[in-house]
Amino acid sequence: xxxxxxxxxxxxxxxxxxxxxALRIETxxxxxxxxxxxxxxxxxxxxxxxDDNLAHAFPELSAEQRNELSRHMWNHLLLLVLxxxxxxxxxxxxxxxxxxxxxxxDVLVRRLLTERxxxxxxAHFGNFEVAGYVLALMGFPTYxxxxxxxxxxxxxxxxDFRRATGQHMIPxxxxxxxxxxxxxxxxxxxxxxxxxxxxxxxxxxxxxxxASAHKAIALLALGNDAPVVxxxxxxxxxxxxxxxxxxxTVDPSRDDTQMGTVGDLTRWYTGQFENMIRRMPxxxxxxxxxxxxxxxxxxxRRKAA
Numbered sequence: 001x002x003x004x005x006x007x008x009x010x011x012x013x014x015x016x017x018x019x020x021x022a023l024r025i026e027t028x029x030x031x032x033x034x035x036x037x038x039x040x041x042x043x044x045x046x047x048x049x050x051d052d053n054l055a056h057a058f059p060e061l062s063a064e065q066r067n068e069l070s071r072h073m074w075n076h077l078l079l080l081v082l083x084x085x086x087x088x089x090x091x092x093x094x095x096x097x098x099x100x101x102x103x104x105x106d107v108l109v110r111r112l113l114t115e116r117x118x119x120x121x122x123a124h125f126g127n128f129e130v131a132g133y134v135l136a137l138m139g140f141p142t143y144x145x146x147x148x149x150x151x152x153x154x155x156x157x158x159x160d161f162r163r164a165t166g167q168h169m170i171p172x173x174x175x176x177x178x179x180x181x182x183x184x185x186x187x188x189x190x191x192x193x194x195x196x197x198x199x200x201x202x203x204x205x206x207x208x209x210x211a212s213a214h215k216a217i218a219l220l221a222l223g224n225d226a227p228v229v230x231x232x233x234x235x236x237x238x239x240x241x242x243x244x245x246x247x248x249t250v251d252p253s254r255d256d257t258q259m260g261t262v263g264d265l266t267r268w269y270t271g272q273f274e275n276m277i278r279r280m281p282x283x284x285x286x287x288x289x290x291x292x293x294x295x296x297x298x299x300x301r302r303k304a305a
Contacts, residue, residue, distance in 0.1 A: 007049040010153035020085040025239050036075035042066065045074075046287045053286045057207040072282035076235070083240050084129050088164060090240065091130075093137060100134050101236070104246040108229055111249065112140050116181040117226040121217060122233070123194035123273045124285035127242055129162070131233035132190060134244065136166035142188045145179065147172040183224040191217055194273055199294045202266045207274055209291045218265035227251040228265065230272040234280050248272050 020028060039045045050073070054066040061069070091099050111118045119140065122128050135142060144162065149155035150173050159169050170178045182189060193213065194206075201212030222227050229249045236243045250268060252259040259265050277284045 006151045006153055009151055010157065013154055014157070017085050020082060023041075023087065024088075025082065025086055028086075029079065029239050032075055032078035032082060035078055036071050039074045041070040050286045053288075053291065054281075056291070057286075058281070062129055069282055070286070073284070073286055074194055076283045077285070079235065079239050080127050080129065083127055083235075083242075084161065086240065088161065091134065091137065096132055096134055096137055098261075099240045099242065100130075100241045101241075103243055105244070107249055108173060108231065108246040109140075110186060111229055115186045116185050117224050118188045119217060119221050119226050119228045120188060120190040120231055121193040121228060121269050122190070123277065124192060124288065125194075125273070125277055126232050126234035126280075126283050128192065128233055130163060130240075130242055131244055132167050133165055134242075139167055140188065141166035141168065142190045143168045143179070143182045144190045145170050145172050145175060149190065162261050179220065179225075183220065183226060189220070189287050193217055193269060194288075194290065196288070196290055196292065201219060202262055203295075204263070204267045205272045206270050206290070211270070211291050212293075213266050213270060215262050215266070217269075218262040221265060222252055222260070222262070225253050228269060230269050230276075232276045234283050247276060 023031070040047070047070070049069045051063075051066055054061065054069060058066070058069075108120075122131070132142060132144060144161075144167060146162075146169055149158070162169055170182075179189060191214075195214065197212040197214040199212070202215045202218070203210045204213055205211070206213075217228075220226065227249055228251075230247045232247060233242050234245070235241060250259055250265070252265060252292045259268060
């Protein structure tokens with residue numbers, strides 16, 4: 001019965017994607033603005049989480065300003081879906097420059113053309129899905145670690161989009177051997193490195209609060225002599241007007257830097273994330289429970305009572 005339910009949900013998603021693809025992208029943009037208002041001001045989806053995150057990240061903002069920023073975030077998320085739906089039909093090998101601009105691309109290209117492995121890290125910021133799609137389209141196939149979705153049909157549909165131009169997917173659980181094989185051959189791994197890593201993660205400051213980050217990225221870089229490149233893909237105009245930015249890079253084993261530990265490297269790229277998000281906060285996923293801290297001792301319920 002569960003597979004039947006999953007398939008029905010998948011059919012609904014496919015129908016919605018087809019409807020989005022049938023819309024002119026300008027019409028989709030106008031619809032996204034109205035839906036953003038609905039989700040933010042009427043339905044108030046995850047409003048408590050979003051407002052709490054924004055209040056801590058930007059304490060100088062008023063409640064009205066935080067609500068406006070939340071509405072812009074929802075608009076961005078809806079535009080992201082619109083762009084992912086239209087990208088396979090609009091962006092091709094011969095015309096990608098019409099939609100994608102590059103910034104500091106020479107730094108990234110030099111890294112990708114060497115025989116050494118490379119780690120590309122980014123956050124839930126801008127349109128990271130289209131960035132991976134276009135990078136492979138440009139002739140730089142990457143391997144991306146992603147969590148397998150509970151619905152196998154939707155998971156396969158999303159991964160088909162990611163693999164369309166040569167982006168290879170590795171499951172988050174049980175994929176270590178595959179990752180080690182890719183790096184041993186000098187391949188390129190990409191990570192969304194702003195996800196909550198649990199109590200045993202590497203705790204770093206992120207927007208003034210401790211946040212748990214995965215240790216694996218720094219361990220892979222240090223253990224495989226791999227440079228780390230921080231990238232972002234913000235929308236700099238209308239839908240599908242995206243700038244693929246190379247923000248910073250570090251070579252822990254060869255640069256004259258203090259990046260010899262997991263903590264040093266994790267703090268470095270987390271700081272880079274914060275800088276890029278502060279420039280365009282409306283394009284970050286503030287609905288994540290990024291700052292939950294299970295290390296805090298829980299009060300004894302009897303004493304509390």
